[in-house]
Amino acid sequence: MSPFSHEHADPWAADFVDVPSLNREVSDAIADAVTEIRDRDQLHSHSILVLGPAGAGKTHLFARLRRQLGPRAAFVLLRPELGADATARHVLSHLVRALRRTTLTGLSDTQTQLDIVVGSAFAAVREGASRNYPHLVLEELASLDEDAREEAIEDAVEALEERFEDLDADWLETFLRAPFMKKATRRAALTWLSGLEPNERALRRIGYSAAMADEAILPALRTLGVLASFGAPIVLVFDQLENLVEPGDDARILAHANLLAELHDTVRGLVLVQMALDGVWSESVSPLLNEAARSRLEKTVLFTRMPDAAQREALVKAWTAGVDDEAEPSGDFPWPFQPADWERIAGATVMTPRMLMKACRDALAGGVVLAAERGEGEEADDGGDRLEELWEAQLAQARAELDRAWKEHEGLGGTRLTGALMAALRLEGVKLQQPKAKKAKYQLRVLAPAGERLVYVMQQPHPRSVGAVLKDAVANAESRGVLVLREQAMAFPPRWKKATEHLERLQGAARGVWMPLDRQALARLLAAHDFLAAARSQDLTGEDGAPLPEARVQAWMRERLEVGGWPAVAAARGERKGDADEGAVSAAPASPTPAPAKAGGQAQAVLAQLGVASIDRIVRELRQAGGAAGRREVREALEGAAGVTFFGREIAYWRGGEA
Amino acid sequence: MSMDAEQLEALGAAIREAGAVKVAEAAKETDAELPALTEELARRGFERSEKHFRVPLGEQLRARVAAEAAAEAALPLKGLRKRLGGVESADELSFAVEQACEAGPLARVTTSAGAALAQAEAALDEAEMAALGALAEGLRKLLARAKRGGAPLHRPEVDALFAGVGLDAGHYAPLDEAALREALLAEVDASRQLLVPVPALVRALAPAPLAATHAALEAAAAEGALELRPASSVAAVPDEDARLCPRTADGVPIHYVRRLKP
Numbered sequence: 001m002s003p004f005s006h007e008h009a010d011p012w013a014a015d016f017v018d019v020p021s022l023n024r025e026v027s028d029a030i031a032d033a034v035t036e037i038r039d040r041d042q043l044h045s046h047s048i049l050v051l052g053p054a055g056a057g058k059t060h061l062f063a064r065l066r067r068q069l070g071p072r073a074a075f076v077l078l079r080p081e082l083g084a085d086a087t088a089r090h091v092l093s094h095l096v097r098a099l100r101r102t103t104l105t106g107l108s109d110t111q112t113q114l115d116i117v118v119g120s121a122f123a124a125v126r127e128g129a130s131r132n133y134p135h136l137v138l139e140e141l142a143s144l145d146e147d148a149r150e151e152a153i154e155d156a157v158e159a160l161e162e163r164f165e166d167l168d169a170d171w172l173e174t175f176l177r178a179p180f181m182k183k184a185t186r187r188a189a190l191t192w193l194s195g196l197e198p199n200e201r202a203l204r205r206i207g208y209s210a211a212m213a214d215e216a217i218l219p220a221l222r223t224l225g226v227l228a229s230f231g232a233p234i235v236l237v238f239d240q241l242e243n244l245v246e247p248g249d250d251a252r253i254l255a256h257a258n259l260l261a262e263l264h265d266t267v268r269g270l271v272l273v274q275m276a277l278d279g280v281w282s283e284s285v286s287p288l289l290n291e292a293a294r295s296r297l298e299k300t301v302l303f304t305r306m307p308d309a310a311q312r313e314a315l316v317k318a319w320t321a322g323v324d325d326e327a328e329p330s331g332d333f334p335w336p337f338q339p340a341d342w343e344r345i346a347g348a349t350v351m352t353p354r355m356l357m358k359a360c361r362d363a364l365a366g367g368v369v370l371a372a373e374r375g376e377g378e379e380a381d382d383g384g385d386r387l388e389e390l391w392e393a394q395l396a397q398a399r400a401e402l403d404r405a406w407k408e409h410e411g412l413g414g415t416r417l418t419g420a421l422m423a424a425l426r427l428e429g430v431k432l433q434q435p436k437a438k439k440a441k442y443q444l445r446v447l448a449p450a451g452e453r454l455v456y457v458m459q460q461p462h463p464r465s466v467g468a469v470l471k472d473a474v475a476n477a478e479s480r481g482v483l484v485l486r487e488q489a490m491a492f493p494p495r496w497k498k499a500t501e502h503l504e505r506l507q508g509a510a511r512g513v514w515m516p517l518d519r520q521a522l523a524r525l526l527a528a529h530d531f532l533a534a535a536r537s538q539d540l541t542g543e544d545g546a547p548l549p550e551a552r553v554q555a556w557m558r559e560r561l562e563v564g565g566w567p568a569v570a571a572a573r574g575e576r577k578g579d580a581d582e583g584a585v586s587a588a589p590a591s592p593t594p595a596p597a598k599a600g601g602q603a604q605a606v607l608a609q610l611g612v613a614s615i616d617r618i619v620r621e622l623r624q625a626g627g628a629a630g631r632r633e634v635r636e637a638l639e640g641a642a643g644v645t646f647f648g649r650e651i652a653y654w655r656g657g658e659a
Numbered sequence: 660m661s662m663d664a665e666q667l668e669a670l671g672a673a674i675r676e677a678g679a680v681k682v683a684e685a686a687k688e689t690d691a692e693l694p695a696l697t698e699e700l701a702r703r704g705f706e707r708s709e710k711h712f713r714v715p716l717g718e719q720l721r722a723r724v725a726a727e728a729a730a731e732a733a734l735p736l737k738g739l740r741k742r743l744g745g746v747e748s749a750d751e752l753s754f755a756v757e758q759a760c761e762a763g764p765l766a767r768v769t770t771s772a773g774a775a776l777a778q779a780e781a782a783l784d785e786a787e788m789a790a791l792g793a794l795a796e797g798l799r800k801l802l803a804r805a806k807r808g809g810a811p812l813h814r815p816e817v818d819a820l821f822a823g824v825g826l827d828a829g830h831y832a833p834l835d836e837a838a839l840r841e842a843l844l845a846e847v848d849a850s851r852q853l854l855v856p857v858p859a860l861v862r863a864l865a866p867a868p869l870a871a872t873h874a875a876l877e878a879a880a881a882e883g884a885l886e887l888r889p890a891s892s893v894a895a896v897p898d899e900d901a902r903l904c905p906r907t908a909d910g911v912p913i914h915y916v917r918r919l920k921p
Contacts, residue, residue, distance in 0.1 A: 051853065051854075052891075053888055053889045053890070053891035054891055242893060245893055277891040277892070277893075278853070278888060278891055278915065279854060279888075279890060279891035279892040279914060279915055280892055281853065282852050282853040282854040282915070283852070283854075283856070283892065284892075286852070286853055298853075301853060303886070303888075303917060305886070306888075344908065345908065348908040349877055349905070349907070349913070350887050350888065350889055350911075351907065352889065355907065355908070355909060355911070359909070536893060546909070546911070550893065551894075551895075
């Protein structure tokens with residue numbers, strides 16, 4: 001692979017090329033804020049705004065700081081959903097989810113940010129413990145018998161409450177216990193701690209009866225901010241904020257400003273970092289902020305700098321250092337440039353790292369052709385093939401996200417799916433409204449030529465919540481169009497009798513549409529959302545390295561992907577499709593629960609739906625749907641089945657055919 | 660009337676400061692006492708509209724235009740209602756603008772940012788507009804010919820065209836680069852934006868030639884007084900702005916400037 005093909009930074013990468021002097025001012029400012037929080041008793045939150053053009057290294061800074069600070073900070077990356085405003089609950093859920101990530105400590109590849117936060121919080125209140133070795137504190141606590149550990153947890157809660165009056169004791173206690181829980185219980189606890197709704201079994205495991213109430217969210221964030229401040233302060237990065245800008249609609253920018261100001265003022269111990277394209281912020285966000293908001297959001301404004309000649313040289317040397325000379329012979333610096341070309345590159349007034357990498361690629365391909373030297377009509381490409389390639393990569397990422405969600409035993413978040421659907425509908429020019437009332441059960445009101453339609457994105461895992469949503473949908477289906485969407489893999493188990501009754505009523509209603517979404521339909525919606533966001537952030541680049549204009553990407557998606565014909569989009573517009581597209585789902589299946597059949601047939605059906613799955617996953621899916629198949633039974637059924645290939649003994653792949 | 664002289668003075672100052680004060684906020688007078696207050700304020704040069712005591716609209720317009728003129732700018736008509744105090748309706752504002760223009764002190768002008776009001780002497784007259792049209796047409800033809808012929812223009816002929824509209828041929832003389840650089844930095848310093856768009860600077864520094872302004876930008880960047888930054892907006896830079904921007908080596912418009920404090 002070319003050493004010049006990594007023009008988009010992976011924020012979670014562990015191994016990447018870095019020139020530390022480049023934008024050191026920005027990374028030092030964030031690192032200093034972390035150190036100040038760790039070293040001070042008087043806690044407050046810091047706000048740092050980082051602005052720069054596309055390809056200037058904003059996302060790279062995140063990866064650099066993770067490596068630089070290691071276990072001394074917990075990193076969270078939030079990107080705006082195109083269709084949903086960020087809320088405190090949204091922030092909490094991302095925070096807790098990010099804490100499950102491993103740190104770049106070098107000590108262990110299983111140590112999570114959560115372990116570090118809990119370990120250092122214990123260290124702060126336990127005599128003789130050092131916050132520099134949180135893993136040792138955790139190991140010591142894990143070695144205690146259950147009673148002794150419970151006593152230690154209670155002591156810690158008491159000590160922390162004495163020092164900080166506004167902590168949420170319930171949340172705190174559950175959080176401190178989490179690392180010592182058994183796997184399934186910890187999973188349930190983390191779902192509850194993140195403000196999401198656990199399913200009924202998970203709630204029973206942790207002794208709660210419902211998800212956290214709205215009024216408990218900020219106290220939970222306050223508690224987490226304080227806990228993390230002892231050893232690993234939270235660096236909460238709001239990235240790609242240019243995606244808040246909607247022409248003619250300031251609401252999303254103002255909602256973000258309110259949220260950030262609230263976090264800044266009421267949650268202690270956070271390092272709030274906002275990142276955006278400098279031009280967009282300067283022209284479209286900053287002028288909308290009042291003085292109060294500006295004093296928080298623009299408290300410290302830092303700009304990414306263009307690399308100077310020495311830094312450009314260091315970058316080229318660092319990139320070429322990784323070249324495998326046997327596979328691709330390289331030369332001495334300024335390879336891949338000719339000396340004369342390099343002189344021009346080094347002397348150019350403006351050159352972002354991304355522009356430099358593109359110039360390297362051009363040089364490798366046969367010479368640097370600057371714009372001024374390019375003849376008329378010599379545009380590098382029309383972007384079509386490149387967009388196809390980028391779209392496939394985006395789809396693969398979406399599928400991986402779905403797989404991750406299932407690996408963590410969670411369906412896709414309702415907000416994420418709503419945002420994805422909104423992005424697709426907006427692309428098609430559909431007018432949308434989101435309900436203003438907090439208690440509204442539907443997520444979208446679609447104002448299409450075919451009439452008004454309410455869309456319910458029903459991703460709740462608990463039958464009580466599902467029942468409430470369906471009841472509301474049935475009532476509304478009397479007077480207007482109603483569409484209810486749910487991830488197909490989250491089928492109702494047979495014991496959800498009331499919810500199933502409501503669903504049958506909805507299916508019987510003349511204006512109600514029930515649409516389970518299969519993996520392919522979900523992946524396309526998620527990919528569409530992220531693709532549009534990347535286009536806005538100028539992160540989709542053509543073969544020539546230049547950003548592909550957002551309008552061109554949108555036009556390509558409308559024409560080539562035919563987004564308007566995707567079943568969920570068509571149904572939301574009131575164009576219900578009976579003849580489902582390839583990979584789409586039936587508009588109204590008879591029942592969300594698979595019909596009773598032999599485990600073998602069911603296993604094949606599940607595999608056909610998932611594409612690739614482990615035996616465990618298939619067993620889990622079948623059990624969730626009310627079946628009782630075991631691993632052996634499933635494996636035997638699939639091993640002999642047509643259209644199924646195994647990778648090893650655990651992973652099955654559906655090649656196609658009739659399930 | 661229950662207001663004493665000191666209170667009246669304070670109210671007058673408030674109206675002058677904001678352009679207008681709501682009647683309901685200005686006084687708690689009874690309906691019977693309001694006429695006396697209105698009369699007293701009128702003696703001090705203020706007028707009463709339906710809901711406001713205000714500085715007369717014509718006077719407000721003249722003051723606003725004078726303030727813009729001091730910065731060699733014009734007062735945009737777009738959003739004008741929000742810039743004045745106590746405007747009750749769009750019709751009322753249109754009437755005030757018409758009156759100010761008819762009476763002579765102000766004139767409607769066209770600027771790169773749209774329709775605006777300026778002091779009458781800052782508006783080109785008909786003859787000047789015609790001469791400018793002739794200049795533009797003459798230049799267009801000459802430039803097209805130069806492009807076809809592949810050779811530069813003959814200086815005396817171009818000078819003659821400019822002389823025809825009364826412009827100083829000295830614009831062709833080497834510019835005072837230091838003065839241009841100073842003016843450029845002053846423009847950047849006066850902006851409240853985090854990043855200053857280059858097209859706005861080029862327009863503000865007109866009639867300095869584009870190449871000279873670009874050279875001043877690059878010189879200021881080389882000295883570390885400014886940082887030049889590429890376009891990074893949601894939409895592509897419009898053509899009319901892009902042609903005013905210098906370019907990166909690969910043709911991306913350098914659309915923004917940031918002041919680097921010494």
